[in-house]
Amino acid sequence: MLPKFDILTEEQIDKIHKNSLKILQEIGVEFSYDPVIEILKSHGQRVEGHRVYFDPDFVENMVEKAPAKFTLHARNPEHNLVCGGEDIIYMPGYGAPFVYDADGGKRDATMADYDNFVKLAGASKNMHMTGGTVVEPTDVADEIRHLKMAYSHITNSDKCFMGSSSGYEFAKDSIEMTALLHGGLDVIKEKPALICLINSVTPLKYDDRMLGGLMAYAEAGQPMVIASLVMAGSTGPATMAGALSLQNAEVLAGITLTQCINPGTPVVYGSTSAVTDMSTGSLSIGNPENALFTSASAQFARFYGVPCRGGGGLTDAKTVDAQAGYESMMLLFATSTTGVNFVLHTAGILQYYMAMSYEKFMVDDEIAGMVLRYLKGFDCDSDEKMAYDVIEKVGPGGHFLTQKHTRKNFKTEFFRPALSDRQSFDGWSKDSLDTNQRAKLKWQEVLANYTAPELDSAVKEKIEAFIEKRSKELLK
Amino acid sequence: MNPIFEEIKDAIVDGDEDLAVELAEKVVAEKIDPVQAVQFGFIKGIEEVGKSWTNGEAFLPDVMMAADAMKAGMDVLEEVLAAGEGEGAYEDKGKIVLGTVEGDIHDIGKNIVGALLTSAGFKVYDIGIDQKAEDFVAKADEVGAKIIAASSLLTTTMKSQKVLVEYLDAQNLRDKYKVIIGGGPTSAKWGEEIGADGWAETADEAVELCKQLLN
Numbered sequence: 137m138l139p140k141f142d143i144l145t146e147e148q149i150d151k152i153h154k155n156s157l158k159i160l161q162e163i164g165v166e167f168s169y170d171p172v173i174e175i176l177k178s179h180g181q182r183v184e185g186h187r188v189y190f191d192p193d194f195v196e197n198m199v200e201k202a203p204a205k206f207t208l209h210a211r212n213p214e215h216n217l218v219c220g221g222e223d224i225i226y227m228p229g230y231g232a233p234f235v236y237d238a239d240g241g242k243r244d245a246t247m248a249d250y251d252n253f254v255k256l257a258g259a260s261k262n263m264h265m266t267g268g269t270v271v272e273p274t275d276v277a278d279e280i281r282h283l284k285m286a287y288s289h290i291t292n293s294d295k296c297f298m299g300s301s302s303g304y305e306f307a308k309d310s311i312e313m314t315a316l317l318h319g320g321l322d323v324i325k326e327k328p329a330l331i332c333l334i335n336s337v338t339p340l341k342y343d344d345r346m347l348g349g350l351m352a353y354a355e356a357g358q359p360m361v362i363a364s365l366v367m368a369g370s371t372g373p374a375t376m377a378g379a380l381s382l383q384n385a386e387v388l389a390g391i392t393l394t395q396c397i398n399p400g401t402p403v404v405y406g407s408t409s410a411v412t413d414m415s416t417g418s419l420s421i422g423n424p425e426n427a428l429f430t431s432a433s434a435q436f437a438r439f440y441g442v443p444c445r446g447g448g449g450l451t452d453a454k455t456v457d458a459q460a461g462y463e464s465m466m467l468l469f470a471t472s473t474t475g476v477n478f479v480l481h482t483a484g485i486l487q488y489y490m491a492m493s494y495e496k497f498m499v500d501d502e503i504a505g506m507v508l509r510y511l512k513g514f515d516c517d518s519d520e521k522m523a524y525d526v527i528e529k530v531g532p533g534g535h536f537l538t539q540k541h542t543r544k545n546f547k548t549e550f551f552r553p554a555l556s557d558r559q560s561f562d563g564w565s566k567d568s569l570d571t572n573q574r575a576k577l578k579w580q581e582v583l584a585n586y587t588a589p590e591l592d593s594a595v596k597e598k599i600e601a602f603i604e605k606r607s608k609e610l611l612k
Numbered sequence: 613m614n615p616i617f618e619e620i621k622d623a624i625v626d627g628d629e630d631l632a633v634e635l636a637e638k639v640v641a642e643k644i645d646p647v648q649a650v651q652f653g654f655i656k657g658i659e660e661v662g663k664s665w666t667n668g669e670a671f672l673p674d675v676m677m678a679a680d681a682m683k684a685g686m687d688v689l690e691e692v693l694a695a696g697e698g699e700g701a702y703e704d705k706g707k708i709v710l711g712t713v714e715g716d717i718h719d720i721g722k723n724i725v726g727a728l729l730t731s732a733g734f735k736v737y738d739i740g741i742d743q744k745a746e747d748f749v750a751k752a753d754e755v756g757a758k759i760i761a762a763s764s765l766l767t768t769t770m771k772s773q774k775v776l777v778e779y780l781d782a783q784n785l786r787d788k789y790k791v792i793i794g795g796g797p798t799s800a801k802w803g804e805e806i807g808a809d810g811w812a813e814t815a816d817e818a819v820e821l822c823k824q825l826l827n
């Protein structure tokens with residue numbers, strides 16, 4: 137793995153860190169959920185109403201309790217993932233309510249789309265897990281969406297996945313289902329198997345639903361991403377240093393809380409901060425500022441000794457065009473080379489998290505493959521890799537195409553594109569397909585050939601019974 | 613013309629809320645014609661900002677701060693205007709109650725819509741986030757609004773827009789108000805489905821929509 141590079145100096149880190157602690161101590165953070173207020177009070181923090189003023193030493197001590205890395209367990213142990221250190225985890229986009237089609241059409245996302253994206257992630261060698269809320273299945277009643285979504289991940293793939301964080305109750309349901317899959321709550325407490333996304337409400341707030349979710353995961357010893365999305369210029373200051381300080385304060389407050397509830401609970405430092413388009417007010421994510429926020433967040437996570445979530449294949453484009461490609465590559469490259477560990481939104485996102493696209497998923501999957509190859513860097517560890525012997529054998533003026541050494545090594549040394557076109561002009565012009573059109577053929581082919589890994593029928597029945605029971609209760 | 617009108621105009625263009633209030637107080641205290649202050653001061657200013665916005669020269673902080681300054685100054689003048697002081701009469705282009713629906717706390721889009729409507733001459737009553745159908749309607753009734761505008765950013769809260777229309781139906785108030793909706797996951801189709809009077813994708817389009825509806 138390549139060494140991850142820093143973008144902030146030590147002095148800049150120190151200044152922003154202190155700025156964040158000052159925000160926490162003097163401005164404070166609002167928590168709307170009473171149980172949380174009690175917890176923070178009992179840990180000696182100054183509370184006025186729902187606003188909590190954090191002691192800087194306390195924050196630093198609590199953050200230190202969070203582990204630097206942890207293992208997330210999949211039902212197929214081959215897909216167990218280490219989150220932290222040098223490792224990087226890719227997965228599909230999260231939360232989009234729309235699907236944009238190859239021909240420019242826009243429609244509400246459905247459960248069928250949900251299953252498809254889970255399968256595409258299951259099939260991809262570049263997607264390490266199948267993610268969570270891969271689209272909003274708008275044709276499923278929201279009372280039971282979380283059950284159907286978890287079921288899709290469990291049955292369509294054997295990779296790790298994410299659970300609901302929408303309030304204590306829904307979070308508990310996802311945790312229960314994961315426990316059924318892995319053989320009990322005590323099993324997953326020992327071997328964490330479910331992770332969720334907890335968002336602050338920028339600026340400086342956490343709401344009931346998210347805090348309920350946070351409590352459920354912390355109690356069950358399941359990891360969570362604590363993330364802040366500062367839209368610099370609207371929900372945060374227009375300066376990069378100011379927005380980063382604000383984000384950092386929010387994430388530190390969230391991490392501190394998790395460690396109060398259950399010290400040692402694995403948490404991931406999360407950022408999706410980006411900028412506001414000052415002509416329309418919309419979030420804009422396909423830009424150098426987002427790349428900077430992402431890289432800075434990775435560095436802050438290293439500074440605090442926790443894993444980092446951020447970035448992805450991010451774009452503001454509405455269709456799979458050049459803009460979608462160059463923005464996504466910039467973001468995923470910066471994300472990956474500066475040390476983010478958990479990359480929600482790696483593949484599929486169009487228009488600042490508003491839509492998923494099958495074609496974009498395939499493009500991002502390709503980008504992900506390229507970046508993963510880049511991250512592997514040079515292998516100089518053996519004589520074989522240094523290739524002196526074969527250079528000697530061929531000597532001046534020969535060629536390497538017919539050498540055993542070549543045949544043995546090229547497949548692992550070279551990235552082989554699945555989507556990019558490397559043909560001659562004549563070869564290409566037989567069909568003259570652009571990337572968007574090729575991507576469409578590709579995902580259709582992948583889905584047609586996909587078979588979901590077998591799931592033990594007894595386990596499956598238990599999970600289905602649970603869903604049935606809960607659906608009845610929730611749809612009452 | 614009283615030089616204070618030019619000062620008011622500049623305060624609006626600069627988005628200087630404090631100065632706008634100060635000048636409005638001066639208008640009241642010195643018994644300057646309030647209708648003229650509105651026409652040659654406040655409206656001139658906001659029109660200028662609106663023009664730069666349309667030309668792409670002004671950005672959101674310019675328009676939103678101008679709208680805030682306008683609102684704050686106009687609030688000061690409200691009483692004397694209502695009392696019918698001054699030559700002629702000032703009338704806003706229409707009253708609009710605006711809010712984010714129950715269960716939803718996204719408000720950036722709503723705030724932008726509010727600012728652009730204000731700068732287009734509408735009187736906007738922003739009731740904030742996480743608001744029930746009753747709250748929208750109570751406010752509309754209180755201020756005599758013609759339009760109720762509801763924002764929703766979540767697929768799970770869109771149904772509150774439907775609840776709003778149904779509530780108006782149930783109260784036999786449906787004909788009294790025009791209901792318009794918007795926000796990220798909403799669509800023209802959703803608007804039609806729930807029987808809203810209009811949907812707009814952007815704040816600029818929301819202004820056009822309100823103009824049409826009140827014509």
Ligand code: B12
Nearest residue numbers: 231417489716717718719721763766767794795796814815
């Ligand atoms: C910023 C943001 C937040 C901020 C909001 C801060 C604030 N003060 O508003 C915070 C962090 C608090 C937040 C919280 C949540 N969010 Co949020 N959020 C966003 C984000 C990134 C941008 C929204 C925004 O402000 N856009 C900019 C404005 C200008 O656009 P707009 O609101 O659409 O408004 C324009 C038009 O729609 C129109 N318009 C708006 N209102 C109206 C009204 C009328 C009457 C008319 C005519 C027009 C109109 O005019 C505006 C200007 O052109 C969106 C993704 C996105 N790209 O939109 C997600 C998004 C909306 N959030 C989402 C989610 C899931 C959530 C959370 C549940 C938690 C989470 N997992 O992130 C919570 C829910 C909290 C709650 N109960 O409401 C999802 C929604 C998915 C879905 N199911 O529908 C989105 C799409 C992101 C995603 N892909 O996951 N969020």
